[in-house]
Amino acid sequence: MSIYTKTGDKGETSLVDGQRVSKCCARLESYGTIDELSAHIGLLAALGSEYVALTAFTSRVQNDLFVCGAYLASSQGECPCIGEDAVKALESEIDRLESELPRLHSFVLPGGCVAAAQAHVCRTVCRRAEREVLRLLRECTVDDTLLRYLNRLSDYFFVLARALNQASGTEEITWTAKKG
Numbered sequence: 001m002s003i004y005t006k007t008g009d010k011g012e013t014s015l016v017d018g019q020r021v022s023k024c025c026a027r028l029e030s031y032g033t034i035d036e037l038s039a040h041i042g043l044l045a046a047l048g049s050e051y052v053a054l055t056a057f058t059s060r061v062q063n064d065l066f067v068c069g070a071y072l073a074s075s076q077g078e079c080p081c082i083g084e085d086a087v088k089a090l091e092s093e094i095d096r097l098e099s100e101l102p103r104l105h106s107f108v109l110p111g112g113c114v115a116a117a118q119a120h121v122c123r124t125v126c127r128r129a130e131r132e133v134l135r136l137l138r139e140c141t142v143d144d145t146l147l148r149y150l151n152r153l154s155d156y157f158f159v160l161a162r163a164l165n166q167a168s169g170t171e172e173i174t175w176t177a178k179k180g
Helices: 026-047 052-072 084-099 114-137 144-168
Strands: 012-014 020-022
Touching: 026 052, 026 114, 052 084, 052 114, 052 144, 084 144, 114 144
Parallel strands: none
Antiparallel strands: 012 020
């Protein structure tokens, strides 16, 4: 079987149920951004491969995001959405990471070690995915668990970036207000 089908050559694609839609509709923008996020997570896992806990958890996140993408690619709700257990797993991982970090006393700028900088990229792409799902919500019903998941996931990437900087011995870059 060939990777190319030529069915999308005119700017349309099929949803899970076979319905043809524009490649720039809100539904495709939402699950396309989730796919982009998963690719960025793959890069993050490769950059931080020495952190075994990172790669194990990010693999779970990528699997969760595949479920989210399949759900969003289904106009009839044929695919199940992400479960509350996935939200709880993110919260547990955030709590675990935060317990090992110093308290924040200023805003943190994206950067630090390469893996932490990539975690910040994941955070911002995740926030965009959340906005895309909110745009889709104007057109149809979306399971609110998905929005909670994406919101927690962006928080996870922020905390993960801090943890990666700490683990690598890299000082966080903090925002300095201009005086005067």
